[in-house]
Amino acid sequence: MSEVKSNIANPAPLGLLGFGMTTCLLNLHNAEIIPLSIVIVAMGFALGGAAQIIAGIMEFIKGNTFGATAFTAYGFFWWSLILIWMNPFANITASDSKSMGFYLLLWGIFTAFMFIGTLKHNIISMVVFGSLTVLFFLLAIANFSGSVMVHTVAGYVGIFCGLSAIYNAVGQILNAEFKKKVFPFF
Numbered sequence: 001m002s003e004v005k006s007n008i009a010n011p012a013p014l015g016l017l018g019f020g021m022t023t024c025l026l027n028l029h030n031a032e033i034i035p036l037s038i039v040i041v042a043m044g045f046a047l048g049g050a051a052q053i054i055a056g057i058m059e060f061i062k063g064n065t066f067g068a069t070a071f072t073a074y075g076f077f078w079w080s081l082i083l084i085w086m087n088p089f090a091n092i093t094a095s096d097s098k099s100m101g102f103y104l105l106l107w108g109i110f111t112a113f114m115f116i117g118t119l120k121h122n123i124i125s126m127v128v129f130g131s132l133t134v135l136f137f138l139l140a141i142a143n144f145s146g147s148v149m150v151h152t153v154a155g156y157v158g159i160f161c162g163l164s165a166i167y168n169a170v171g172q173i174l175n176a177e178f179k180k181k182v183f184p185f186f
Contacts, residue, residue: 008062010176013169015055015071016128020165022048022078023132027158030139030151041082048078066117077107101143108136124168124185131161 022043028034056072084095084103095103115129138154141147171183 008058010172011055011058011062011071012067013172015052015059015067015075016165016169016172018047018049018051018055019071019074020128020162020167020169022162023165024159024162027135027155027162029155030158031155032152033155036085041085044078044082049075049082051075052078066114070114073110097143097146101140104136104140104143108133108140111136122185124164124171127185128161128164128168131157131164135161 022040025034025040025043029036029040034040052071052075054075056068056070056075059067059071084100087094111129111133115126115133118125118129135154135158138150138157142151142154167183171185174182
């Protein structure tokens with residue numbers, strides 16, 4: 001059986017950029033630097049959600065199970081988070097800190113398993129998924145405990161995580177464009 005060569009561009013930079021920029025923006029709020037506003041919601045819907053879902057579908061087409069699962073799942077994470085914030089469903093109880101704690105804990109567990117998958121990837125991917133795992137667990141702890149300090153610390157971890165993803169995206173783009181290692185850790 002012969003392998004079919006794909007003409008599809010690398011979708012990972014799009015997904016990483018969508019994830020990274022949205023994660024930075026939300027965690028500027030979590031670190032109490034900016035308020036939660038429509039700016040974060042719109043970025044979460046468009047770049048965090050739609051761009052990652054598109055990248056995930058492209059990864060499915062390319063046969064990359066890890067990329068497909070990661071981008072599609074985290075894209076839908078952003079859409080679900082927006083639905084939780086806006087609660088457009090009549091007669092459904094709004095989220096509470098205990099429910100949010102479990103929501104974030106489940107995402108932390110999923111992310112921890114995805115981090116294990118990055119042990120076969122480059123260093124920057126390990127940094128992105130490792131810091132994301134820490135972020136989800138810190139946010140879960142903050143929701144379960146009500147600790148503002150833990151929530152703020154999580155915000156700074158999230159900013160670092162988002163910046164790492166942006167670095168990963170830009171590194172992949174520029175390294176491919178220049179056909180040499182412009183950005184290290186790949």
